[in-house]
Every structure is written in C-alpha cells, then in structure tokens.
Amino acid sequence: MTPLFARIVVLLSGAAILIVETLATRLVAPYVGLTLESTTAVIGVALAGIAAGAALGGRWADVVAPTRVAAGALAVGGLGVLAVQPLVRVLGPAVGAGPVAAVLLVAASTLAPVAALAMVTPAVTRARLHSVDGSGAVIGQLSAAGTLGSLAGTFLTGFVLVALLPVSMILLVTAGSCLLLAMATATSRTHVARVGGAAALLAVALVAVPGRCDADTVHHCARVEAEGPSTRVLVLDDLRHSAVDLTDPRRLQFAYTQRFADAVDTAFPTDRALDAVHLGGGGFTMPRWLAATRPGSTSTVLEVDRGVVELGRRELGVDEIPGLDVRIADARTALAELPAASADVVVGDAFGARQVPWHLATTEFAGQVHRVLRPDGVYVLNVIDADPMALVAAEAATLATRFGHLALLVRPDQLAPGGRGNVVLVASDRPLDLTALAERAAARGEPDSVVGDAGVRALAAGASVLTDDYAPTDQLLGG
Structure with a gap:
C-alpha cells in the first residue's frame, strides 16, 4: 500500500x-x-x-x-x-x-x-x-x-x-x-x-x-398531511406543528393558535391593521390569519429552514398570503437586525423538537423582542411542557425581567398533575384586559383558562431566569 x-x-x-x-x-x-x-x-x-x-x-x-x-x-x-x-x-x-x-x-x-x-x-x-x-x-x-x-x-x-x-x-x-x-x-x-x-x-x-418525509429539509423531516378536503397539517419530525384551512384562513384549529388570536384581538381593535414579526414560519397559519382578519397587516416571518418555506410554497399556498415578507435566517440574529419599535406583535412559534430553541428562550433574546415591539406591543409565545411545568415557569420568570405585565393561557387540566401540552405566554408593558381575554376563551370552549399577572409570577417564583449562559431548556421540559 x-x-x-x-x-x-x-x-x-x-x-x-x-x-x-x-x-x-x-x-x-x-x-x-x-x-x-x-x-x-x-x-x-x-x-x-x-x-x-x-x-x-x-x-x-x-x-x-x-x-x-x-x-x-x-x-x-x-x-x-x-x-x-x-x-x-x-x-x-x-x-x-x-x-x-x-x-x-x-x-x-x-x-x-x-x-x-x-x-x-x-x-x-x-x-x-x-x-x-x-x-x-x-x-x-x-x-x-x-x-x-x-x-x-x-x-x-x-x-x-x-x-x-x-x-x-x-x-x-x-x-x-x-x-x-x-x-x-x-x-x-x-x-x-x-x-x-x-x-x-x-x-x-x-x-x-x-x-415519513415529504421533504428532507436542512433541519427537519417535513411532511404535509391532508385532513379533510381543505385542512392541511404540517408535521416536522414527529411533531404536528401547524394546521391550515386552505379555504378559510380565519379558522384556527390548534388551541395554541386560537389563544394567539384571542391575545391579539383583545390587545388591539379588530379593525386595526398590525405589523407582526413571526419567530418561525411553520405552516404560516398566523400570517394567513392576520391577513384575512386584519386587511393591510404585514407579517415578517423569520424562518431558519428554507426547506420548510419551500414546502409551504408548494403545498400550503404561502406565496398567496398578502403582506408577507419571508426571511430565511435564524430568528435570534434576524430579529437583532429589525428596527426598534417597528412591530405591534411578535409571535413566538419556533421549535426544536418540543421546546423553544434555547437561544430564543433567554432574557437576552426577550430584550431583543422588547426592543422591536412598540410601546403598546404584545409578545405571544407558544411553549410545550408537561407536569410540573418547569420550562413554562422558567420562561415566565425570564419574560418578567423584560415586561411589566404577563398572562398565561392554559386550560386548568394542563396545570393539574399529569397535565401537558401547548400553553401560551402573553407579555406586554401595558396592562392586559384579562376579563375580555377570559370571555373570548370561554366563548370558544376553554373557560377558566386565563392566568393573570399575579398568578403567572407565583408560578414563576423560584424558577431560574434563562440566560445565554444558563438555559437548560431540554432538561426543564416535563416528561
């Protein structure tokens, strides 16, 4: 040789x-x-x-x-x-x-x-x-x-x-x-x-x-599943991520997206066009909903995976969404490039498997979200967790370092022993109308699912604030 x-x-x-x-x-x-x-x-x-x-x-x-x-x-x-x-x-x-x-x-x-x-x-x-x-x-x-x-x-x-x-x-x-x-x-x-x-x-x-894949993207095994004549569900790896009704973008099928909508409609007059930043594209459910319910709204989507965007364009009609600006980039670095006070809403729906990517869960990142939001702006964040909800508590403690008012949208059974699933944190510098938020939740079948600022801070008591130096999101996620 x-x-x-x-x-x-x-x-x-x-x-x-x-x-x-x-x-x-x-x-x-x-x-x-x-x-x-x-x-x-x-x-x-x-x-x-x-x-x-x-x-x-x-x-x-x-x-x-x-x-x-x-x-x-x-x-x-x-x-x-x-x-x-x-x-x-x-x-x-x-x-x-x-x-x-x-x-x-x-x-x-x-x-x-x-x-x-x-x-x-x-x-x-x-x-x-x-x-x-x-x-x-x-x-x-x-x-x-x-x-x-x-x-x-x-x-x-x-x-x-x-x-x-x-x-x-x-x-x-x-x-x-x-x-x-x-x-x-x-x-x-x-x-x-x-x-x-x-x-x-x-x-x-x-x-x-x-x-199981329709597309092997840079980050995911991705596929779109048909559920009925017009409903399409985006599955990333083993997680059902987004549901889209191709004929009626106003219809939100996953509970966490309904909670997003409740928070937005409570915070702003329903006839007001909004400027939104979306952390993660997924099935583009929320940009589609905003464009349909609030004509003239703009949505800047920060999605790291080009393959997910291309799959959405092929099978979910992403290019037909009005006011949409898609940027293929990591949300942490891309958000830092956006102008201060340029958004009414920031929607956090980026996931690596079942948890928010750690670098999008820290107080430093929350500071960037706060910078991009206008004074009356609202940050809504989707978190998946299970009993004892340690990740939710840590994320709540983290957001409390940057925002004056918090709310948690979660069914009571999810907070009970053995509970699990998607919960939504709402953060803002202005008081949130908890009564109106609770009425919307009850009207669509989730009564008693709004936890106010005091309750959220009680849940977060004793939880670690997540930082760029210490963010064990995988370990905090409930089993």
Missing part, C-alpha cells in the same frame, strides 16, 4: 464516519425527536463505535494481513452505511420516544458501520509500518489524514451536502465510496463479487423502504 493511497483510504473512512454521525440525528428525529438527548445519543454511539473499531482493527491487523482487514472493514462499513436509513425506518416506529429509545435506535442503525470504518485507520497504519524507524511519522501522517477526513465529512455534510442532496443520496454516495475503496484494497475477487451483490440489495432497500 503506497503512502498516498494509505492517506486517501484513511481520509475517506474518517469522512464517512462523520457523515453517518451527522445524518443520524436527522434520520432518527422523526421517531425520537430532535432533542439534546437524541443528539447526545448520536455522539455517544459514534464515540463508542470509534473506540471499539480502533481496538478491533489494531488487534486483527496483528494476526491477519492488514490490507485484508482494511478491505473487509471498508466493505462492511459501506454495506452498513447503505443499511442505516432502512434500519431506522423499520425500527423507528417500534422504539418510541425518549433518551433510551434514542440510544437504542441510533445504536441499532449506526454502531456497526461506524465501528467497521473505525477499524480502517489502525489496519492501514499497521500495513504501512515496516520497522520502528520512521514509525512516528507514519502514525502522525495517517492520524492527521483521518482527522482531516472527519473535518471534511462534518463541514461538507452540514454546510453543503444536506442542502444539495436528499439524505438517501448522500448515504448512497458515501457507501459507494467505501465499497470502491474496499475493491481497490481487496486481493480476492470472490469477496468483491459477494460484497457487490449485498450492496445491490441494500441499495434497493435504501430507496424502497418508505420514510
């Missing part, structure tokens, strides 16, 4: 490991959610696979021809990469959600190919070592090549490949590269033929096993 070929093999095997690791988070998200726990599971399983593969590769290279070990590892790794997506799609519906399920699903689908590919570097290193003299340079060069490959796999996948290609195509190209390297390294053509047959079968499975 020549020095150049050895470095190429190690570089590409290192890249393949990180491509699989980066994609694994996206692949398992529709089944176990996109949370800190699922990301941790991916990293932990990958590190376990790398450790196991390095140990096995080194041991086997001492008793078997090192090039044979490298070729076999590349072949097994390539076949394993082809199997990752079909395994996730077959096993995903059975494992459920939660940290343990995330570890099990990630391990079942990625541990074997990662371990196999991690065997390549020690085997190739052993093949290149002919004596103790000069061994340091050989080990150093191959270690550097493997690290460069890992960096290339990480950056290419996150910044380039996911934006250009479907996940299945990225896996197919990665697996094909590993299998081609295995063929170039192998000495037995019989083994090559067997591997080729297995690869063909797995490639068919990669394409044929159905998944």
Whole structure:
C-alpha cells in the first residue's frame, strides 16, 4: 500500500464516519425527536463505535494481513452505511420516544458501520509500518489524514451536502465510496463479487423502504398531511406543528393558535391593521390569519429552514398570503437586525423538537423582542411542557425581567398533575384586559383558562431566569 493511497483510504473512512454521525440525528428525529438527548445519543454511539473499531482493527491487523482487514472493514462499513436509513425506518416506529429509545435506535442503525470504518485507520497504519524507524511519522501522517477526513465529512455534510442532496443520496454516495475503496484494497475477487451483490440489495432497500418525509429539509423531516378536503397539517419530525384551512384562513384549529388570536384581538381593535414579526414560519397559519382578519397587516416571518418555506410554497399556498415578507435566517440574529419599535406583535412559534430553541428562550433574546415591539406591543409565545411545568415557569420568570405585565393561557387540566401540552405566554408593558381575554376563551370552549399577572409570577417564583449562559431548556421540559 503506497503512502498516498494509505492517506486517501484513511481520509475517506474518517469522512464517512462523520457523515453517518451527522445524518443520524436527522434520520432518527422523526421517531425520537430532535432533542439534546437524541443528539447526545448520536455522539455517544459514534464515540463508542470509534473506540471499539480502533481496538478491533489494531488487534486483527496483528494476526491477519492488514490490507485484508482494511478491505473487509471498508466493505462492511459501506454495506452498513447503505443499511442505516432502512434500519431506522423499520425500527423507528417500534422504539418510541425518549433518551433510551434514542440510544437504542441510533445504536441499532449506526454502531456497526461506524465501528467497521473505525477499524480502517489502525489496519492501514499497521500495513504501512515496516520497522520502528520512521514509525512516528507514519502514525502522525495517517492520524492527521483521518482527522482531516472527519473535518471534511462534518463541514461538507452540514454546510453543503444536506442542502444539495436528499439524505438517501448522500448515504448512497458515501457507501459507494467505501465499497470502491474496499475493491481497490481487496486481493480476492470472490469477496468483491459477494460484497457487490449485498450492496445491490441494500441499495434497493435504501430507496424502497418508505420514510415519513415529504421533504428532507436542512433541519427537519417535513411532511404535509391532508385532513379533510381543505385542512392541511404540517408535521416536522414527529411533531404536528401547524394546521391550515386552505379555504378559510380565519379558522384556527390548534388551541395554541386560537389563544394567539384571542391575545391579539383583545390587545388591539379588530379593525386595526398590525405589523407582526413571526419567530418561525411553520405552516404560516398566523400570517394567513392576520391577513384575512386584519386587511393591510404585514407579517415578517423569520424562518431558519428554507426547506420548510419551500414546502409551504408548494403545498400550503404561502406565496398567496398578502403582506408577507419571508426571511430565511435564524430568528435570534434576524430579529437583532429589525428596527426598534417597528412591530405591534411578535409571535413566538419556533421549535426544536418540543421546546423553544434555547437561544430564543433567554432574557437576552426577550430584550431583543422588547426592543422591536412598540410601546403598546404584545409578545405571544407558544411553549410545550408537561407536569410540573418547569420550562413554562422558567420562561415566565425570564419574560418578567423584560415586561411589566404577563398572562398565561392554559386550560386548568394542563396545570393539574399529569397535565401537558401547548400553553401560551402573553407579555406586554401595558396592562392586559384579562376579563375580555377570559370571555373570548370561554366563548370558544376553554373557560377558566386565563392566568393573570399575579398568578403567572407565583408560578414563576423560584424558577431560574434563562440566560445565554444558563438555559437548560431540554432538561426543564416535563416528561
């Protein structure tokens, strides 16, 4: 094995490991959610696979021809990469959600190919070592090549490949590269033929096993489901995010959007056009509602995921919404660029799995929301939580550092033991008309669902204020 070929093999095997690791988070998200726990599971399983593969590769290279070990590892790794997506799609519906399920699903689908590919570097290193003299340079060069490959796999996948290609195509190209390297390294053509047959079968499975996505976006497995002749529901990963009535944008079907509407209609005369900023686009339910109920309103939507916007344009008629300005950007950085006192309403409906992304939940971010709002402006924020509602309490404590008046829109059963679901926090510098808000809630079937400023502050008593330095939103989320 020549020095150049050895470095190429190690570089590409290192890249393949990180491509699989980066994609694994996206692949398992529709089944176990996109949370800190699922990301941790991916990293932990990958590190376990790398450790196991390095140990096995080194041991086997001492008793078997090192090039044979490298070729076999590349072949097994390539076949394993082809199997990752079909395994996730077959096993995903059975494992459920939660940290343990995330570890099990990630391990079942990625541990074997990662371990196999991690065997390549020690085997190739052993093949290149002919004596103790000069061994340091050989080990150093191959270690550097493997690290460069890992960096290339990480950056290419996150910044380039996911934006250009479907996940299945990225896996197919990665697996094909590993299998081609295995063929170039192998000495037995019989083994090559067997591997080729297995690869063909797995490639068919990669394409044929159905998944849950209409679109693999940069951040989500996204799909639109039809419910009746005119209702469409946007599902991001495993979360029903938004519901849209294509024929009647005034009809709001999810309770949290109805609470948004109650807060807006209570705070402002119903014939007043509003300037709104929406943190997260989703199905564009609220911009559509504002345009229909308050003609002349403008909606600036800050959505980080271009794929979600494009799906909305294809299937939800987003381009037909009057007064809409869509900006593809992270809400934290994009909000900072908006002029002060330029919005009547800020609608917080951005989610990473089931919680507000941590950097959109801090007092520093709430300060930016406060800056963008006019003096009589209102911030409405959708939060998903469960008993004991620790995340809601922390978010309420956080908003209380920036706003003079708070309200919480939540059914009593959600605050009872075992309660869960979407709640809406309302924040403003002017007093909120709680009586009118409660009347609207009761009229649509949610009586006694308005908690005033004193009650919200009591709920928040003792809760930590979330800051850029300390925002454990994943850990606060109720189970």
